Amino acid sequence: MKLSIQQGVNGRWRSRWTFIFAAAGSAVGLGNIWKFPYIVGENGGGAFVLVYLACIMAIGIPIMMAEVMLGRRARLSPINAMLHLSRESKVSHWWSGVGWSGVLAGILILSFYSVVAGWAFHYLMLAMSGDFYQIEAQSSGALFSGLLSNIPALISWHTLFLLITLGIVAGGVVKGLGTAARYMMPVLLLLLMVLVIYSAAVGDFASALSFLFNFNTQALQWNSVSVALGHAFFTLSLGMGAIMAYGAYLPDTKISIGRTVLVIGILDTFVAIMAGLVIFPIVFANASVEPSAGPGLLFVSLPIAFGGMTAGSFFAALFFFLVVIAALSSGISMIEPTVSWLVETKGISRLKITALLGVAVWLVGLGTVFSFNVWSDVTLFGSTFFDALDFLTANIMLPLGGLFIAIFVGWVMKPSFVAEEIGDIRRGLYRCWYFILRYVSPVLLGLVFCITLFNKLSS
Numbered sequence: 001m002k003l004s005i006q007q008g009v010n011g012r013w014r015s016r017w018t019f020i021f022a023a024a025g026s027a028v029g030l031g032n033i034w035k036f037p038y039i040v041g042e043n044g045g046g047a048f049v050l051v052y053l054a055c056i057m058a059i060g061i062p063i064m065m066a067e068v069m070l071g072r073r074a075r076l077s078p079i080n081a082m083l084h085l086s087r088e089s090k091v092s093h094w095w096s097g098v099g100w101s102g103v104l105a106g107i108l109i110l111s112f113y114s115v116v117a118g119w120a121f122h123y124l125m126l127a128m129s130g131d132f133y134q135i136e137a138q139s140s141g142a143l144f145s146g147l148l149s150n151i152p153a154l155i156s157w158h159t160l161f162l163l164i165t166l167g168i169v170a171g172g173v174v175k176g177l178g179t180a181a182r183y184m185m186p187v188l189l190l191l192l193m194v195l196v197i198y199s200a201a202v203g204d205f206a207s208a209l210s211f212l213f214n215f216n217t218q219a220l221q222w223n224s225v226s227v228a229l230g231h232a233f234f235t236l237s238l239g240m241g242a243i244m245a246y247g248a249y250l251p252d253t254k255i256s257i258g259r260t261v262l263v264i265g266i267l268d269t270f271v272a273i274m275a276g277l278v279i280f281p282i283v284f285a286n287a288s289v290e291p292s293a294g295p296g297l298l299f300v301s302l303p304i305a306f307g308g309m310t311a312g313s314f315f316a317a318l319f320f321f322l323v324v325i326a327a328l329s330s331g332i333s334m335i336e337p338t339v340s341w342l343v344e345t346k347g348i349s350r351l352k353i354t355a356l357l358g359v360a361v362w363l364v365g366l367g368t369v370f371s372f373n374v375w376s377d378v379t380l381f382g383s384t385f386f387d388a389l390d391f392l393t394a395n396i397m398l399p400l401g402g403l404f405i406a407i408f409v410g411w412v413m414k415p416s417f418v419a420e421e422i423g424d425i426r427r428g429l430y431r432c433w434y435f436i437l438r439y440v441s442p443v444l445l446g447l448v449f450c451i452t453l454f455n456k457l458s459s
């Protein structure tokens with residue numbers, strides 16, 4: 001097949017740090033602030049945190065290096081990058097399927113991510129109007145379920161979130177994504193620090209520390225390992241090409257992919273732990289709130305906790321603002337692989353493409369909106385539309401994408417090409433990375449994937 005693709009039409013980041021902020025912005029999102037605390041709560045605390053950290057170090061970071069490398073070598077969007085690289089190594093063009101599955105995963109994830117980010121918008125408004133002041137457990141629950149059944153509100157916030165996200169993407173790599181990243185990440189880190197200090201001052205910090213770092217391995221089950229691995233992928237934005245697309249925009253100067261990715265992995269983990277240290281001290285200081293409350297932890301429990309504290313409304317508003325920013329800087333990276341592919345291949349303007357994709361994502365998002373109210377009884381394998389999308393993307397598509405990326409880099413690509421891109425780290429480290437990609441990641445991913453499927457089908 002003859003391709004008329006234009007390499008490099010999407011642009012380049014201004015510097016290595018813009019890339020770090022953009023990739024960290026993609027990684028840090030609802031996954032860190034909303035999902036991480038509640039899955040830690042559901043899976044018993046410290047031991048789960050330990051397994052999660054091991055997954056990040058042993059699988060997440062090596063695969064992230066592989067993704068950045070593929071993007072930078074090809075300087076193309078994920079679909080075209082995989083086409084180009086498979087041709088370079090003289091293997092089947094079917095490997096571009098990795099890019100295709102990423103495009104689909106990105107659209108699906110953004111469709112429900114936008115709805116949940118919309119809740120955060122709504123809660124930001126509630127916090128600003130002082131609605132959490134002295135709120136009781138019951139009214140907080142009613143507030144959340146009230147929002148879930150309010151279709152016009154859900155749709156409006158979903159629309160607003162998508163409009164901002166797509167507006168940034170339409171601005172392009174330098175002016176849109178790059179500028180957003182350079183402002184959002186520092187603001188996010190600053191807000192997080194302020195909130196941790198607040199939590200430490202008014203909350204039960206000691207209980208939170210012991211909950212997060214007390215490695216009680218008894219609480220750990222097989223299923224938790226699968227949750228930890230799936231989450232490592234989701235939180236690092238791996239397995240769907242977001243990081244590959246961003247890698248294609250790296251500046252030309254010699255940049256060590258190993259070191260750069262390490263910074264991103266550390267930042268993402270740091271934010272997840274800090275988010276835990278904001279949320280759990282507040283939760284533990286409040287007897288009526290359970291750490292294992294599930295997805296509602298953030299939206300039901302935190303208002304109760306903030307509502308009873310000094311300057312709670314102000315800090316609750318700061319908190320939900322933080323969630324919105326984190327979600328925006330992730331949302332833009334979900335759609336970039338598709339947008340950049342269409343720009344390269346079809347030469348259509350970014351504005352037109354984002355508008356069209358926006359409509360598609362918005363429509364799919366309605367499925368998630370309805371799954372909380374009119375379609376709440378419609379289930380597939382026992383899951384609502386929202387749960388099914390979450391499971392399909394985070395637990396199936398992303399790990400599978402990661403598996404194929406590891407196999408491609410470890411077994412299919414010519415070793416000399418791989419060494420050209422990553423070989424600047426110490427020899428021992430390089431060997432270790434290559435070994436992980438060839439053997440450890442595929443075996444672990446395959447194993448956990450089977451466990452996940454087995455659990456799902458037998459539940």
Ligand code: PHE
Pocket residue numbers: 026027028029030031032109234235236237238240242330331333334
């Ligand atoms: N990493 C993001 C988060 O933790 C989610 C994400 C997944 C972003 C996949 C891009 C791609 O919220």
